[in-house]
Amino acid sequence: xxxLAVRHRPSLSAGGMxxxxxxxxxxxQRKKMTSERRKAELRRRKLLLNSEExxxxxxxxxxxxxxxxxxxxxxxxxxxxxTETLQxxxxxxxxxxxxxxxxxxxxxxxxxxxxxxxxxxxxxxxxDSLNKMNEAxxxxxxxxxxLGKPDLPVEQAQRAPRRGIEQYISRFDEAMKLRNQLxxxxxxxxxxxxxEEFGTFRVFRLVGSALLALLVRVFVCKYLAIxxxxxxxxxxxxxxxxxxxxxxxxxxxxxxxxxxxxSGIPAEVINHSMDTYGKMGDVFADLCVYFFSxxxxxxxxxxxxxxxx
Amino acid sequence: xxxxxxxxxxxxxxLLCSLFKMLxxxxxxxxxxxxxxxxxxxxQMRIEIGNMxxxxxxxxxxxxxxxxxxxxxxxxxxxxxxxxxxxxxTAQLAKIKWVVNIAFxxxxxxxxxxxxxxxxxxxxxxxxxKWMAPLERMVAFPTGIEGGVGITCWLLVCNKVVAVxxxxxx
Numbered sequence: 471x472x473x474l475a476v477r478h479r480p481s482l483s484a485g486g487m488x489x490x491x492x493x494x495x496x497x498x499q500r501k502k503m504t505s506e507r508r509k510a511e512l513r514r515r516k517l518l519l520n521s522e523e524x525x526x527x528x529x530x531x532x533x534x535x536x537x538x539x540x541x542x543x544x545x546x547x548x549x550x551x552x553t554e555t556l557q558x559x560x561x562x563x564x565x566x567x568x569x570x571x572x573x574x575x576x577x578x579x580x581x582x583x584x585x586x587x588x589x590x591x592x593x594x595x596x597x598d599s600l601n602k603m604n605e606a607x608x609x610x611x612x613x614x615x616x617l618g619k620p621d622l623p624v625e626q627a628q629r630a631p632r633r634g635i636e637q638y639i640s641r642f643d644e645a646m647k648l649r650n651q652l653x654x655x656x657x658x659x660x661x662x663x664x665x666e667e668f669g670t671f672r673v674f675r676l677v678g679s680a681l682l683a684l685l686v687r688v689f690v691c692k693y694l695a696i697x698x699x700x701x702x703x704x705x706x707x708x709x710x711x712x713x714x715x716x717x718x719x720x721x722x723x724x725x726x727x728x729x730x731x732x733s734g735i736p737a738e739v740i741n742h743s744m745d746t747y748g749k750m751g752d753v754f755a756d757l758c759v760y761f762f763s764x765x766x767x768x769x770x771x772x773x774x775x776x777x778x779x
Numbered sequence: 780x781x782x783x784x785x786x787x788x789x790x791x792x793x794l795l796c797s798l799f800k801m802l803x804x805x806x807x808x809x810x811x812x813x814x815x816x817x818x819x820x821x822x823q824m825r826i827e828i829g830n831m832x833x834x835x836x837x838x839x840x841x842x843x844x845x846x847x848x849x850x851x852x853x854x855x856x857x858x859x860x861x862x863x864x865x866x867x868x869t870a871q872l873a874k875i876k877w878v879v880n881i882a883f884x885x886x887x888x889x890x891x892x893x894x895x896x897x898x899x900x901x902x903x904x905x906x907x908x909k910w911m912a913p914l915e916r917m918v919a920f921p922t923g924i925e926g927g928v929g930i931t932c933w934l935l936v937c938n939k940v941v942a943v944x945x946x947x948x949x
Contacts, residue, residue: 676943695912758939765904765928765936769786 529635645732671714672752675707679756683763687771700760704753785903786933789894793937796887797945803883807876814875815868824861828854895930902927 679700686699730740812818831854840847900922908926911918920929 691910696910697912697914755939755943758936759943762936762940765786765906765933768906769904 641732645728669714671711674714675752675756676759678703678707679760680763683760684767687764687767696761696764700757703760704756707756785898785901786928789898789903789930789933790937790941792890792894793934793941796890797938797941799883800887801945801949803879804876807872807879810879811872811875815871818868821861821864821868824857824864828857828861831857891934894934898922898930903930903933904928 682699682703683696686694686696690696690699727740727744731737831850835847835850835854838847838850902919902922902924904927905924906926906928908915911926915925918929918932919925919927920931922929
């Protein structure tokens with residue numbers, strides 16, 4: 471076996487020289503491919519991470535822009551420049567593959583690998599991708615510098631249209647959501663889900679009002695006006711409401727609520743008003759049932775001929 | 780003074796109107812069936828289309844392409860005719876519904892106005908004045924007779940009570 475291995479070795483080495491050369495070429499090609507792949511991967515990562523920021527800058531909603539605005543209100547111009555540089559360095563640290571100048575003058579590149587940050591030595595084969603990224607950064611940086619320059623009146627003038635755009639977009643979104651909601655509720659209503667639902671508490675209220683009217687007609691009306699017991703009953707209902715299971719009232723979006731929302735009235739105010747209006751409706755229904763039961767019982771008693779005051 | 784059964788008359792009218800309103804859709808479809816006599820034509824067309832489609836599945840497209848194409852064209856033509864027919868019928872049905880609704884609302888308005896005019900100065904029921912305190916004037920409107928129950932108050936109360944009572948059946 472040893473002899474065989476020894477015999478094979480020269481043959482291997484002879485062929486190996488040739489294959490070795492080929493291997494080296496292949497290795498170099500592979501190295502080139504991997505470096506190209508690496509560059510492409512870096513570029514892709516950078517684009518993905520920066521896309522949101524770029525979009526915000528285009529739309530004028532950049533966070534850093536907002537921070538600069540806030541700073542612009544309070545800080546003098548020389549402070550603003552300082553904060554700008556700090557922010558840029560922070561940004562460069564956060565993004566992957568961006569050249570980072572170290573204290574000794576050498577340039578390192580920061581990369582993210584499986585979620586962990588590491589600084590690798592700056593190698594020649596990454597120079598092109600890094601230069602490209604640098605150019606892109608510079609462009610953006612200039613743009614941000616333009617945005618962040620301590621020209622307060624210009625900033626204030628820019629702020630107003632940005633806020634206007636923000637408001638417009640948010641109102642537009644709300645309008646589209648409301649439109650879809652209205653259409654879905656309309657189809658649900660047409661299918662047969664319309665009208666208020668009878669909850670247990672509502673039934674309890676109505677039956678209670680009717681019974682009280684009967685009791686008041688038989689026992690109480692000679693002493694008191696008929697509306698006094700009704701008011702007492704309503705106060706009692708207010709206290710009893712918490713002991714009943716609250717049926718989840720689906721917030722019905724009507725054309726009125728949609729119009730109120732779009733005109734700028736906050737949703738909480740509208741909800742509160744709708745709740746109050748709903749409660750008033752319940753009280754009115756109780757009053758109608760109470761009064762009707764009272765008159766009905768009175769007429770029945772008169773018809774029967776029972777001698778009651 | 781108040782007629783004995785005025786309150787019952789008003790209550791009965793309101794109840795009748797509400798019940799009629801609930802039955803409006805059924806009434807509209809009944810009237811549509813009576814007025815639209817060509818419902819059989821539509822049924823025949825549907826049967827014919829079904830038969831032709833069945834025949835189409837039995838014909839091989841490769842072997843008898845001309846016959847297949849001819850039959851398909853026939854089916855398409857019949858389907859278009861049926862669609863037009865259905866559209867016309869639906870439009871007619873919508874018109875009939877609209878007419879029935881309008882007629883009902885006119886009748887209801889006339890009934891309510893006539894009741895109000897009849898009992899404008901006369902209460903529908905009489906009660907001792909002190910029972911209605913402090914809302915006796917509001918309850919008595921428009922009669923002005925203290926202790927009486929006016930037509931407007933009673934109409935409002937009856938409408939609400941009947942709506943609440945009929946809600947589970949709606």
